[in-house]
Amino acid sequence: MFSYLLRRILQMIPTLAGVILLVFFLFKYFGGDPAEILGGLQASAEQIESIRTQLGLNKPVVEQLWLFVTKVATFDWGRSWATNEAVSNIFVTRLPATLTIMIPILVLEVVLAIAAGMAVAYVRGSLTDRAVMIISTVALSISFLVYVIIGQYVFAFRLGWFPVQGWSHSVWTNLLVYAPLPVLLAVLVSLAPQTRLYRSFFLDEIGHDYVRTARAKGVPERTILFKHVLRNAMIPILTNVATQLPGVFIGSFLIEVFFSVPGLGREVYQAVGRSDYPVIQAVTIYLAALTMVINLVTDVLYKFVDPRVVLK
Secondary structure, three states: OHHHHHHHHHHHHHHHHHHHHHHHHHHHHOOOOHHHHHHOOOOOHHHHHHHHHHOOOOOOHHHHHHHHHHHHHHOOOOEOOOOOOEHHHHHHHHHHHHHHHHHHHHHHHHHHHHHHHHHHHHOOOOHHHHHHHHHHHHHHOOOHHHHHHHHHHHHHHHOOOOOOOOOOOOHHHHHHHHOHHHHHHHHHHHHHHHHHHHHHHHHHHHOOHHHHHHHHOOOOHHHHHHHHHHHHHHHHHHHHHHHHHHHHHHOOHHHHHHOOOOOHHHHHHHHHHHOOHHHHHHHHHHHHHHHHHHHHHHHHHHHHHOOOOOOO
């Protein structure tokens, strides 16, 4: 196990280096001149040249790349070009709001989708199974924006159960007052595709020989599903969850924008509109690093879920 972890960590280094190089050269040669963006339309040539000198853009490319790598390693990206706020402070202050929204969404989505997928797989081929698949297909065809508009109108304006927008400095107030509506809508939207996906995972396991053997021995269907099928289906489920985890730290752009959640997702959305390069670059690189770490952790979890898995 230790040798596998060490080997994977060493493999992550060139991958992360490639991401750093890609981000650096993309923003340097295709992202526009940062000095002109900061100076604005009214800046003179002397002012733009002064900004370029302050940013180190007049230095050789190798020196600029080294400065960029230093920013990655020290988490010192300077200040946002749009708000003059330290980029590190943006992460520290915006990330809690994103986690307050996205962690409940992720947990509820996984738990409910596993339960729904298993329930539908249990009654496979029945009228209930077909009805759920039809409803899921219809739900998939509707844009998330429609759910947001209808949800805000029905649950906030008409029924008055939740506030339309808002946020506070209290975690419990946010969880109990401001988060329920966006969490509810996001879970409703994601439940349809996840239910279909997890149903396919369970049905694939149900078709294996070990299930037929268990049935031949007289093992109840529920015991087969919960004790055998669920455990063997956890590997593709873990893979699916791992692909969603990086999005938790960015959050849903639409959720944070439409519900005025001061999270990292909304900050990135605004940074793109403002051409705020330091924020965009920091989020891109650290999200790539986080994705690699999550993939490594997921591979290790495979071993705990299924002891037959060999880590090579």
